[in-house]
Amino acid sequence: MSIPPATDGLPLQSAQCPLCGGANACGMVRSGGAEEPCWCEQETFSPALLARLPEARRGRACVCLRCVKSQ
Numbered sequence: 001m002s003i004p005p006a007t008d009g010l011p012l013q014s015a016q017c018p019l020c021g022g023a024n025a026c027g028m029v030r031s032g033g034a035e036e037p038c039w040c041e042q043e044t045f046s047p048a049l050l051a052r053l054p055e056a057r058r059g060r061a062c063v064c065l066r067c068v069k070s071q
């Protein structure tokens with residue numbers, strides 16, 4: 001499975017939250033894209049939260065825990 005390139009110039013896997021720019025502690029970024037599970041897999045992302053993300057970022061860059069908790 002291949003992922004189409006992002007259209008906004010940002011790296012596909014970013015260590016920065018696309019909403020607030022803070023560190024998101026993404027497991028995939030920490031491990032360099034390896035199979036390390038990310039904390040985000042244990043969290044629920046509401047449709048309202050996802051709607052705030054730029055379309056190109058959805059399902060790619062992790063939102064930080066702070067933004068998830070304030071959704």
Ligand SMILES: [Zn+2]
Pocket residue numbers: 017018019020021022063064065066067068
């Ligand atoms: Zn954030």
